Amino acid sequence: MKKIVAKFGGSSLADANQIRKVKEILFANDDRKYCVVSASGKRNKDDDKITDLLISLYNYRDDEDKQKKVFESIKSRYIDIVSNLKITYDIESELDKILLESKNKNTKDYLASRGEYLSAKILSLFFDGIFLDMSGLIIFDDNNKVDYELSFKNIKSAIENIEAKSPDKKIIIPGFYGSNSANEIVTFSRGGSDITGAIVARAVEATLYENWTDVSGVMFEDPRVVKDPPNIEYITYTELRELSYMGANVLHEETVYPVSKVGIPINILNTNVPNDKGTMIMSSIPSIVKRRVVTGIAGKKGFTSILLQKTLMNEEVGFVARLLKIFEKEKISVEHCPTGIDTISIIVRTELLKAKENIILDEIKKEMKPDVLNVEDGLSIIAIVGEGMVYHKEITYEIFKCLHEENIGVKMIDLGSSGINVIIGVNDSDYEKTLMALKNLSSIKV
Numbered sequence: 001m002k003k004i005v006a007k008f009g010g011s012s013l014a015d016a017n018q019i020r021k022v023k024e025i026l027f028a029n030d031d032r033k034y035c036v037v038s039a040s041g042k043r044n045k046d047d048d049k050i051t052d053l054l055i056s057l058y059n060y061r062d063d064e065d066k067q068k069k070v071f072e073s074i075k076s077r078y079i080d081i082v083s084n085l086k087i088t089y090d091i092e093s094e095l096d097k098i099l100l101e102s103k104n105k106n107t108k109d110y111l112a113s114r115g116e117y118l119s120a121k122i123l124s125l126f127f128d129g130i131f132l133d134m135s136g137l138i139i140f141d142d143n144n145k146v147d148y149e150l151s152f153k154n155i156k157s158a159i160e161n162i163e164a165k166s167p168d169k170k171i172i173i174p175g176f177y178g179s180n181s182a183n184e185i186v187t188f189s190r191g192g193s194d195i196t197g198a199i200v201a202r203a204v205e206a207t208l209y210e211n212w213t214d215v216s217g218v219m220f221e222d223p224r225v226v227k228d229p230p231n232i233e234y235i236t237y238t239e240l241r242e243l244s245y246m247g248a249n250v251l252h253e254e255t256v257y258p259v260s261k262v263g264i265p266i267n268i269l270n271t272n273v274p275n276d277k278g279t280m281i282m283s284s285i286p287s288i289v290k291r292r293v294v295t296g297i298a299g300k301k302g303f304t305s306i307l308l309q310k311t312l313m314n315e316e317v318g319f320v321a322r323l324l325k326i327f328e329k330e331k332i333s334v335e336h337c338p339t340g341i342d343t344i345s346i347i348v349r350t351e352l353l354k355a356k357e358n359i360i361l362d363e364i365k366k367e368m369k370p371d372v373l374n375v376e377d378g379l380s381i382i383a384i385v386g387e388g389m390v391y392h393k394e395i396t397y398e399i400f401k402c403l404h405e406e407n408i409g410v411k412m413i414d415l416g417s418s419g420i421n422v423i424i425g426v427n428d429s430d431y432e433k434t435l436m437a438l439k440n441l442s443s444i445k446v
């Protein structure tokens with residue numbers, strides 16, 4: 001038997017019309033039994049996300065006038081949804097109760113979580129589903145980290161109980177939050193409903209985790225920079241992790257952990273174009289699939305390179321370790337460190353470095369005594385990712401051919417040791433041009 005967890009993001013719940021689409025998708029397939037929802041998102045690009053408005057309610061807790069204004073706009077959005085869907089739900093009293101409750105609880109997480117709570121309530125009334133609260137089921141420890149094993153167990157048994165009584169009903173679950181041992185609501189970091197979906201998928205041993213958004217999957221490159229990049233049909237968890245780390249904004253970072261361990265595939269789908277195939281994320285891709293050598297490319301601007309040169313550096317045992325210690329002491333994480341015989345570059349995020357730059361440079365001069373110490377800002381890092389690259393000998397040639405044809409100077413190269421990524425550094429001013437030049441890599445098939 002197939003079991004699908006379908007998670008819908010904020011844009012799929014932005015208004016009554018979107019909610020109707022969610023219902024249609026859920027009822028188009030009996031296997032979609034478990035529905036995880038976000039709070040209502042933006043209806044258009046100038047709109048507010050409900051979660052942001054709820055957080056403002058908390059931020060304005062000492063300013064009655066401002067709080068009232070925000071509260072009224074939240075109310076009017078929900079009144080609109082509830083009346084449009086023609087459900088019987090005293091949403092005004094519910095919201096008044098939430099505001100009152102927030103005064104007792106006085107926590108940001110409680111208010112921030114109510115968007116998901118209300119989405120799930122509304123959906124369960126709209127199509128007679130069963131609302132299953134995650135407070136008391138997803139458990140956070142004293143360091144605000146999820147206790148995964150306990151949460152899987154709790155959710156599994158709660159769902160088994162529901163299914164014993166109501167086997168045919170859809171179960172509607174609010175994303176984004178759980179609770180701690182004091183029974184207080186705790187939220188994940190922003191975008192965390194994706195994690196709830198993954199936890200539920202693991203708990204019910206789903207055969208598929210569908211993640212419904214407003215795009216038809218993950219693109220080969222950032223569509224804001226490169227026009228019409230092709231869609232990625234299949235990607236492994238590992239490749240996705242590499243791309244997400246380098247800025248591809250797809251799923252919350254923690255989403256993959258609960259499902260990848262047991263190999264539940266994730267399908268990114270588009271609520272507005274439900275028949276598009278989207279992107280399938282799996283632990284390994286079936287061999288019949290004809291894949292590209294390069295699966296995707298992602299990058300970020302805003303890195304700084306700190307170059308040290310010192311004659312006979314290679315003979316000083318522990319040189320690199322002592323150098324990295326300086327960054328560790330200042331809590332600056334090092335992204336890359338390409339080395340030569342007598343040179344080493346440390347690549348870090350500029351925004352992290354700036355406040356501590358002088359301390360670090362002084363420390364390097366004192367400790368490492370370099371012959372040359374050079375700082376260069378304005379570096380972009382771009383990751384070219386694909387498991388097929390391991391077996392495609394000409395890939396580095398193909399990459400540099402693309403760059404050469406556009407006359408792009410490369411400032412750094414780092415070949416990931418797994419062989420599935422090539423990282424290059426270019427000037428920030430060449431960032432867009434580089435991504436456009438690399439688009440040609442999408443035509444190379446395994």
Ligand code: ASP
Nearest residue numbers: 038039051190191192193
């Ligand atoms: N509503 C939350 C946010 O806006 C969580 C989510 O949508 O996943 O971040």
